[in-house]
Amino acid sequence: MIIPITVGVLTAGAIYLMLQRGMVRIIFGLSLLAHAANLVILSAGVTAWRGEPFPDAAGAADAGDPLPQAFVLTAIVIALAVTVLMLAMAVIGHNDDTKRMPETGETHRR
Amino acid sequence: MMTSALLPFLAVLPIAASAATVLWRNATWQRIWLLAIPVLTGLGALDLLLQHRETPVIAENVGAFVPGVAIPFVSDTLSALMILVTSLTVLMCLVFMTITGESRYRLVTPLVLMLLGGVNGAFLTGDLFNLFVFVEVMLLPSYALIAVTGTWRRLGVGRTFVVVNLLTSTILLIGVGLVYATAETVNLALLVGAGSDPRTMLSSGVVLLALSIKAAIVPLHTWLPRTYPATSASVMALFSALHTKVALYALYRVTSTLYEGQPPWIMVLAVLVGLSLVVGSYSTFGERVMRRALSWQMVAGVGHIMLGLVLFTQFSLGAGIFYMIHHIITMGALILGAGAIEQTYGSGRYERLSGIIRRDRLLTIGYALALMSLIGLPPSSGFFGKVGLVQASAQAGGAWQAVFITLIFVGALGSLVAMQRLWVGVFWGPDMEDYLPDSPETGRGTTVALTDDVRVTPRLLAPMAVLVLTQLAMFVFAGPIMQVTTRAAQGLVDLQPYVQAVTG
Numbered sequence: 001m002i003i004p005i006t007v008g009v010l011t012a013g014a015i016y017l018m019l020q021r022g023m024v025r026i027i028f029g030l031s032l033l034a035h036a037a038n039l040v041i042l043s044a045g046v047t048a049w050r051g052e053p054f055p056d057a058a059g060a061a062d063a064g065d066p067l068p069q070a071f072v073l074t075a076i077v078i079a080l081a082v083t084v085l086m087l088a089m090a091v092i093g094h095n096d097d098t099k100r101m102p103e104t105g106e107t108h109r110r
Numbered sequence: 111m112m113t114s115a116l117l118p119f120l121a122v123l124p125i126a127a128s129a130a131t132v133l134w135r136n137a138t139w140q141r142i143w144l145l146a147i148p149v150l151t152g153l154g155a156l157d158l159l160l161q162h163r164e165t166p167v168i169a170e171n172v173g174a175f176v177p178g179v180a181i182p183f184v185s186d187t188l189s190a191l192m193i194l195v196t197s198l199t200v201l202m203c204l205v206f207m208t209i210t211g212e213s214r215y216r217l218v219t220p221l222v223l224m225l226l227g228g229v230n231g232a233f234l235t236g237d238l239f240n241l242f243v244f245v246e247v248m249l250l251p252s253y254a255l256i257a258v259t260g261t262w263r264r265l266g267v268g269r270t271f272v273v274v275n276l277l278t279s280t281i282l283l284i285g286v287g288l289v290y291a292t293a294e295t296v297n298l299a300l301l302v303g304a305g306s307d308p309r310t311m312l313s314s315g316v317v318l319l320a321l322s323i324k325a326a327i328v329p330l331h332t333w334l335p336r337t338y339p340a341t342s343a344s345v346m347a348l349f350s351a352l353h354t355k356v357a358l359y360a361l362y363r364v365t366s367t368l369y370e371g372q373p374p375w376i377m378v379l380a381v382l383v384g385l386s387l388v389v390g391s392y393s394t395f396g397e398r399v400m401r402r403a404l405s406w407q408m409v410a411g412v413g414h415i416m417l418g419l420v421l422f423t424q425f426s427l428g429a430g431i432f433y434m435i436h437h438i439i440t441m442g443a444l445i446l447g448a449g450a451i452e453q454t455y456g457s458g459r460y461e462r463l464s465g466i467i468r469r470d471r472l473l474t475i476g477y478a479l480a481l482m483s484l485i486g487l488p489p490s491s492g493f494f495g496k497v498g499l500v501q502a503s504a505q506a507g508g509a510w511q512a513v514f515i516t517l518i519f520v521g522a523l524g525s526l527v528a529m530q531r532l533w534v535g536v537f538w539g540p541d542m543e544d545y546l547p548d549s550p551e552t553g554r555g556t557t558v559a560l561t562d563d564v565r566v567t568p569r570l571l572a573p574m575a576v577l578v579l580t581q582l583a584m585f586v587f588a589g590p591i592m593q594v595t596t597r598a599a600q601g602l603v604d605l606q607p608y609v610q611a612v613t614g
Contacts, residue, residue: 018277023269030276037280041287068290071239075283078246082276085253089269092257 121231152197182236259342285316299612324357343449386413391524427599429498443577456546460535491584
């Protein structure tokens with residue numbers, strides 16, 4: 001039961017943060033959502049604690065399903081890369097609360 | 111010459127080239143890679159397409175694991191056709207990019223090559239999780255591409271693009287996880303018909319929801335017309351040829367395998383598809399900038415393409431696939447044409463442009479042909495695209511027949527009038543007196559009196575001309591091309607060869 005509740009709390013927090021104005025809060029929200037997604041995938045293979053997914057550590061019947069763990073590993077790597085990119089985007093560009101144009105060295109007109 | 115062992119290389123080769131162009135940043139070297147890779151993947155896809163006349167499906171289980179456990183790469187007529195058409199369009203976008211000099215921006219070459227690798231991978235993968243991975247490989251360079259080209263607006267809309275697409279990718283990931291939890295596999299060949307189990311039906315619904323956002327189906331479309339026009343013309347043409355089309359391809363593939371064409375929410379989808387047709391066409395009226403108007407036409411195009419899937423007969427799927435390749439090529443021509451105008455005169459706004467019909471005759475002829483193709487008037491590929499969809503709707507019978515045929519005509523009428531506004535605003539009217547030239551110091555900030563020698567150069571026009579000629583060829587050779595799309599549709603209806611090739 002602990003995994004579904006955790007997923008629910010993470011998702012609720014993610015939605016709250018994503019509805020805020022600032023880019024940094026949106027990034028925190030998306031990171032929380034990525035965690036929620038990872039837990040959903042993990043629960044697809046590991047509903048209760050089972051052994052490590054290695055043939056010599058646990059028998060085939062007790063071993064956890066390695067595939068969701070591989071999924072999650074891939075997803076974590078992707079989420080990290082995107083988070084770094086979004087943090088860079090939060091630094092460049094204009095302020096979300098004002099309509100000030102960024103200093104790009106060009107003069108702008110419509 | 112293409113064998114099954116070479117299938118992964120259609121995805122690996124662009125990604126490896128991307129790495130090579132990061133490490134060695136010689137301008138000539140980068141340009142060679144940039145233009146050679148789409149040519150190579152296009153030739154590979156053409157060869158696959160010819161082979162599929164005899165062998166309908168070619169599959170490769172990477173790493174020689176047991177089929178079902180291994181990572182499958184599968185090519186059938188549909189995926190080979192998609193790679194061929196996208197490679198051609200991408201090549202023209204990249205030629206345009208080279209001419210405008212955008213390809214010399216820092217890291218643009220490796221980013222575009224990585225994008226191409228992700229797209230080819232998404233077309234070839236036979237596994238839902240790998241679909242997610244390749245969609246991410248496709249999106250990550252796009253996040254950067256949208257930020258390095260275009261107007262200052264890109265910095266704001268880049269955020270919208272990243273946030274919407276990342277949220278959608280997370281939903282897709284959750285959906286794939288739930289499919290694994292309920293069906294115990296994410297291999298498409300093993301998932302055939304799995305949608306009849308109510309639990310898998312629900313979990314794959316999450317996958318379809320995510321793909322619908324990525325495909326920009328009304329009412330999940332609003333991100334597209336707000337983000338695409340803010341980037342540069344060549345990047346917008348790349349995105350329009352690749353992003354939504356990958357999502358549409360995946361919708362075709364997933365719906366036909368998991369539900370064998372009969373998802374329980376086909377009614378909901380039918381209503382949304384009808385809405386997309388009309389909302390996309392009529393929203394074009396609100397825009398006074400060329401590429402913004404075109405971005406709404408992309409939403410209308412999504413409605414047309416999805417119509418083929420909603421009706422789900424072999425004929426309607428074939429018509430939908432024909433419309434999809436027509437739409438990729440025509441949209442590419444229109445956006446690159448708008449890009450040529452913007453590059454020369456410094457603006458795409460209707461009120462800043464006028465009288466181009468007298469300045470640039472060739473461009474005008476090409477643009478007129480492309481606009482006719484968009485609306486569906488002969489002589490153009492769009493004519494046969496719409497004829498196919500109307501015929502498919504007529505075969506559906508019942509109330510759908512009347513509703514869909516009416517919607518196609520009402521949508522076409524809206525597009526026609528909206529595109530006339532573009533035509534009147536940009537091509538007709540008095541001669542232009544000033545323009546906004548590109549200057550290294552001030553960007554396009556200062557108005558300068560227009561002299562007679564400022565014209566759209568033939569070089570700038572060439573990529574668009576190639577795409578316009580391609581769609582004219584699709585009009586002339588509609589018969590043979592429809593045979594190919596019908597074969598592609600057959601692969602979606604009759605899944606036996608697909609399953610046999612993957613599971614061995």
